Amino acid sequence: MSAEREPSVDQTIADPGAMHAVTPEIERAAEGVFDYARERLHARPRNFAVARTPAEMQAAAGDTVTEDGIGADAALRLFAETLAPASVPVENTRFLAFIPTAPTPAAKLFDMALSATPMYAGSWRSSAGSVYAENQALRWLSDLAGLPETAGGCFVQGGTVGNLSALVSARHAYRAEHGRHGTPLRVAATGQAHSSVGQALDVMDAGLLEIEPDARGRMTGAALEAALAADGGEGVFAVAATGGTTNLGVIDDLAGIADVCARRGRAGPPRGRRPAPRGCRSSRPGRTRPPPRPAARRGRPASAAPGSRRRRRRSPRATSRSTPTWRRRACRTRPRPWSARWG
Numbered sequence: 040m041s042a043e044r045e046p047s048v049d050q051t052i053a054d055p056g057a058m059h060a061v062t063p064e065i066e067r068a069a070e071g072v073f074d075y076a077r078e079r080l081h082a083r084p085r086n087f088a089v090a091r092t093p094a095e096m097q098a099a100a101g102d103t104v105t106e107d108g109i110g111a112d113a114a115l116r117l118f119a120e121t122l123a124p125a126s127v128p129v130e131n132t133r134f135l136a137f138i139p140t141a142p143t144p145a146a147k148l149f150d151m152a153l154s155a156t157p158m159y160a161g162s163w164r165s166s167a168g169s170v171y172a173e174n175q176a177l178r179w180l181s182d183l184a185g186l187p188e189t190a191g192g193c194f195v196q197g198g199t200v201g202n203l204s205a206l207v208s209a210r211h212a213y214r215a216e217h218g219r220h221g222t223p224l225r226v227a228a229t230g231q232a233h234s235s236v237g238q239a240l241d242v243m244d245a246g247l248l249e250i251e252p253d254a255r256g257r258m259t260g261a262a263l264e265a266a267l268a269a270d271g272g273e274g275v276f277a278v279a280a281t282g283g284t285t286n287l288g289v290i291d292d293l294a295g296i297a298d299v300c301a302r303r304g305r306a307g308p309p310r311g312r313r314p315a316p317r318g319c320r321s322s323r324p325g326r327t328r329p330p331p332r333p334a335a336r337r338g339r340p341a342s343a344a345p346g347s348r349r350r351r352r353r354s355p356r357a358t359s360r361s362t363p364t365w366r367r368r369a370c371r372t373r374p375r376p377w378s379a380r381w382g
Contacts, residue, residue, distance in 0.1 A: 064110075064111055065111070067111065067112065068111035068112070068115065071111070071112065071115050072115065075115065075119055076147070076151060079147070080144050080147060080148070084128055084130040084131045084132060084142075085123075085124070085128035085130070085131065086128070086131070087127065087128065087131060087133070087134075088124060088125050088126055088127055088128065089125075091125050096125065099121050099125075100117060100121050100122065103117065129142045130142030136285060139196065139197065160173070173193065173194060174191075176194075177190075177191065177192055177193070177194070198233060198235055199233075199235035199238065199239075202233060202235045202236055202239050202279070203235070203238075203239040203242060203243075205277075206226060206236075206239050206240070206243060206245075206277055206279070207239075207243065209226075209276055209277035210224060210243065210245070210276055210277070212276075213276035213277075216304075222273055222274040223245075223246050223274050224243075224245045224246065224274045224275075224276050225245060225246040225247060225248045225274050225275045225276070226240060226245060226246075226247060226248070226275065226276070226277045226278070226279055227247075227248040227249075227250055227263060227266065227267070227275050227277070227278045227279070228247060228248075228249065228250065228258075228278070228279035228280075229249065229250050229251070229252045229256075229257075229258045229281075229291075230249060230252070231252055231256050231258075231281060231284045231286075231287075231289060232279050232281055232284075233281070233284075233285055236279045246274070248266060248267075248270060248272075248275055250262050250263055250266050251266070255289060256284065256287060256289040257289055257290065257291045257292055258278075258280060258281070258291040258292060258296060259291070259292040259295055259296075260292050260294070260295020260296050260297075260298055260299045261295065263278065263295075263296055263299050264299050267299070267303065272303065278296055278299075278300055280293055280296045
């Protein structure tokens with residue numbers, strides 16, 4: 040609280056629980072949000088946004104955080120008509136980078152469900168259900184990539200944090216085996232590696248052993264072996280191989296790099312286990328991908344298993360009138376433009 044401003048009477052006696060009350064304004068806001076979300080589900084992907092300057096955004100949106108607030112209706116209108124059109128549409132089919140979420144109707148719907156269920160999923164103790172679901176998804180992805188049953192991890196918000204997390208884990212494993220010594224630690228990578236690799240090395244105070252790519256821009260196992268042999272490879276604890284560069288989608292020689300890492304004891308791509316669809320033969324002789332797990336093992340109820348009978352959904356017309364207005368509106372089968380509320 041600023042010393043120049045005394046708290047008002049309303050601020051001193053306000054009920055902290057009032058923020059959770061479902062008021063008529065919140066009911067109207069819920070109707071507007073559901074109408075907007077339903078329209079977006081049925082609409083075609085948005086066109087690419089035009090770059091705006093800060094001055095243009097200020098002129099179009101004005102001050103969005105005010106002393107008394109702008110109200111739910113005005114906030115939704117501002118978002119739908121000004122802020123969202125000025126943002127890059129991830130669901131556009133020509134958008135191939137910076138994808139923070141799955142732009143599918145199912146993902147959008149469940150994001151709404153998650154937003155309405157605040158939770159902290161940072162540990163099993165605080166949110167066993169969320170962490171269990173995360174582990175199920177990680178196990179499925181690990182199987183697709185051919186990783187062993189001991190593989191684990193967690194989801195992060197993007198490749199930058201993911202690269203930093205992977206390199207820190209590799210350094211931890213290297214130090215556990217070789218101990219701490221005065222030799223500077225380094226990572227082998229090409230100039231085509233994602234920019235976050237260099238940023239992670241700066242954060243970790245680690246060096247770079249740059250590998251010369253081939254004519255196609257790939258790091259190959261032969262080039263890595265030659266560079267390590269010429270340099271000596273002292274302090275190199277990881278190799279940052281790329282499964283599709285940002286600019287051109289170039290895929291490094293992952294199998295050859297993995298063989299070099301295995302021989303030299305460096306962290307790198309899984310040896311001989313290229314990502315492939317389930318049931319396809321692995322590049323390692325005599326090994327195949329594990330078959331799909333039964334529905335029950337993936338946490339899916341037996342009633343949802345393929346071939347099982349499904350319960351019939353309740354008709355929206357049979358919804359009780361005691362159901363909140365916003366919930367009845369969410370059951371509509373025909374979308375209504377959210378903007379119709381304002382004429």
